[in-house]
């Protein structure tokens with residue numbers, strides 16, 4: 014694992030880790046091999062998941078077909094950190110709750126992550142963005158409010174997407190955990206998810222690839238399908254709904270949204286371009302322009318920038334993700350931000366195998382200070398008047 018095994022932390026984090034974790038050795042913070050769930054290390058856990066799914070050569074990327082992962086309740090994001098070596102990028106999310114500053118740890122480790130909570134509002138990501146959702150001991154009550162949080166995962170998973178759940182409810186035999194397991198199993202069955210495999214401490218479900226199972230449900234079965242005018246891609250300040258987002262004829266239904274495997278998907282025009290009215294030619298032109306610009310940027314900056322200086326990069330106006338795509342072979346990760354009036358473009362970014370979020374730049378971006386070390390405003394003059402936070406490199 015390359016990123017985040019040991020870090021020289023900022024002064025604030027150093028103080029916090031000293032008090033909270035005991036990971037501080039006087040010079041650096043040493044992270045343990047994984048999170049609370051990964052007894053033998055996150056690397057072995059990742060191989061175990063691939064084995065359970067019977068993926069070739071025990072590789073969780075499954076030939077490039079698993080690329081975007083959502084890790085909910087990520088802790089300090091060790092799962093996401095170890096996935097990077099597998100060419101898988103995780104959007105690791107957790108709130109600032111009793112596990113204080115976990116996302117600050119993750120970001121200072123250089124691991125893609127953001128503050129986020131499965132609560133009342135939709136996560137700021139488009140529908141069908143992730144091939145795998147993951148929760149290990151995330152202590153989320155999945156049964157609350159008619160399964161609304163599982164329905165949010167359902168919205169975010171691609172057709173045929175997996176949910177890997179490693180938590181006592183999946184394996185413990187005491188009456189309370191049995192009750193929760195039975196209720197979850199029943200709810201997910203009504204949502205047409207199927208158990209792919211259940212082994213040791215983990216269960217993996219898969220979301221259906223078509224509407225056929227919904228059509229076979231008894232009338233009145235809960236949860237209901239969302240109404241036809243619900244836009245599953247609307248995610249900024251939208252309250253979650255306790256309903257299933259069915260596939261429409263407009264939406265691409267095939268397994269994995271009909272995408273080619275990573276890394277080809279980075280530069281291939283994805284089927285959902287059609288939904289935002291952008292042609293394949295425009296997409297390829299954008300890719301070419303950004304490849305040229307980025308290579309020029311690096312040439313100009315080489316002499317003034319220290320090696321390995323950049324890691325957490327934010328593109329504040331990411332359009333089709335061309336800037337992030339052009340950085341593929343560098344040692345950075347990019348948080349692509351689609352301003353709210355362009356939020357429909359974020360699905361293209363996910364379909365390329367990149368990650369990002371929607372944001373309204375009239376508001377402050379909810380993160381820790383001095384975390385992102387490079388910003389790439391698309392329209393700098395307009396952005397300057399709208400920015401709700403400042404970037405700094407110290």
Ligand SMILES: C[S@@+](CC[C@H](N)C(=O)[O-])C[C@H]1O[C@@H](n2cnc3c(N)ncnc32)[C@H](O)[C@@H]1O
Pocket residue numbers: 047048049050051085086087088089106107108110112115129130131132148149150151152153
């Ligand atoms: C015990 S830690 C597990 C961390 C990590 N998954 C691991 O296995 O090491 C529980 C995590 O779930 C997060 N969490 C709890 N409720 C959540 C919610 N509603 N949405 C997102 N994360 C949540 C906590 O903040 C914390 O990161």
